Amino acid sequence: MGTEPNTELRDFLHTRRAKITPAEAGLAPQPGARRVPGLRREEVAQLAGVSVDYYVRLERGRHVNVSESVLDAIARALRLNELERAHLFRLARPTRRRPRTLPPQRVRPGLRLLLDSLTEVPAIVLGRRMDILASNRLGRALYTDFEALPARDRNVARLIFLDDSFRSLYADWDDAARGVVSSLRLYAGRHPHDPALAELVGELSIRDADFRGWWADHDVFERTHGTKRYHHPLVGELVLGYEAFTAADDPEQTLGVSTVEPGSPSAERLKLLASWTGPTEQKSVAGTRTPRA
Known part of the structure; x- marks a missing residue:
């Protein structure tokens, strides 16, 4: 059986590209009506310099060995700030742990x-x-x-x-x-x-x-x-x-x-x-x- 999809990564990437217009990303206008808000998946792939198939698998949360250079390229393509970039890296490399109760916190x-x-x-x-x-x-x-x-x-x-x-x-x-x-x-x-x-x-x-x-x-x-x-x-x-x-x-x-x-x-x-x-x-x-x- 395959691993479960990384839904947090999937949803984060989807919402980020939905917030950027092609003009904001520096892409030339394309004829015809757009069916999705923001960028298409293939446009993000183009901007990041990766194949469309690779990016689609990543956004679906099914790519478990994504490299730092690819994450950097995607962060630039989606115009993420430093906080968003760090969040992307954490989501793309989740810890393989079972749910556990964290110890209580105490104020010094x-x-x-x-x-x-x-x-x-x-x-x-x-x-x-x-x-x-x-x-x-x-x-x-x-x-x-x-x-x-x-x-x-x-x-x-x-x-x-x-x-x-x-x-x-x-x-x-x-x-x-x-x-x-x-x-x-x-x-x-x-x-x-x-x-x-x-x-x-x-x-x-x-x-x-x-x-x-x-x-x-x-x-x-x-x-x-x-x-x-x-x-x-x-x-x-x-x-x-x-x-x-x-x-x-x-x-x-x-x-x-x-x-x-x-x-x-x-x-x-x-x-x-x-x-x-x-x-x-x-x-x-x-x-x-x-x-x-």
């Missing part, structure tokens, strides 16, 4: 002390699958009291798609949610056999149409800094920056720290939020959680 005591020392801005530590491993007092005040949630629910993806109060916190929910899906896609490329990821993606795909559609897009991008807008039920609109730092000894733990412009209305509102939440707060000030059915 030093990182926990650093987190708690950040008293003027929200901060959280994210782990695999965007699990929330730890948060400081203002992080819980801004989002929700993660520590009061069942362990299974301490996950940004579950909250942003399935919890209405968490969802309503984001002024630009679509953008934030698409970023979450992209992060999960990148994680899936690194850990394709993680059963907890399969369970999470399956649940979100069934329960949320937006997630289902964006997951099928196979988009991958990474945001390590930027700006987010929030509608907080107690203090109103907040415009906060964010910076993400990955632990050198554990690349799957990320410290996310919010920033705020000194003297801005958001800075004053953040101070007000901090004054309303003591160090022993027991529940979220963002309101009662309202999980979606």
Whole structure:
């Protein structure tokens, strides 16, 4: 019996070529109507300098010994950025492992002390699958009291798609949610056999149409800094920056720290939020959680 097709590679290549027009790829216009969006398979093969049959087998996920030079040529043909290129290489060379449960993650005591020392801005530590491993007092005040949630629910993806109060916190929910899906896609490329990821993606795909559609897009991008807008039920609109730092000894733990412009209305509102939440707060000030059915 032959090996199972590499469906992740198949779908990634298909969605990438669908996003590029012949003009963007530098191809001369061809007469007649086009039946597919983006590039045809034979056009990708031409641009990459491989045979059409070779590329068709690769896109069908049935080529198991693809060389680095061929992957580089295809990445150039599809105009992949560095992050997409790295994702392509991981998908094309998957590990031959059975699904296995990964060991629990623990936040180092030093990182926990650093987190708690950040008293003027929200901060959280994210782990695999965007699990929330730890948060400081203002992080819980801004989002929700993660520590009061069942362990299974301490996950940004579950909250942003399935919890209405968490969802309503984001002024630009679509953008934030698409970023979450992209992060999960990148994680899936690194850990394709993680059963907890399969369970999470399956649940979100069934329960949320937006997630289902964006997951099928196979988009991958990474945001390590930027700006987010929030509608907080107690203090109103907040415009906060964010910076993400990955632990050198554990690349799957990320410290996310919010920033705020000194003297801005958001800075004053953040101070007000901090004054309303003591160090022993027991529940979220963002309101009662309202999980979606």
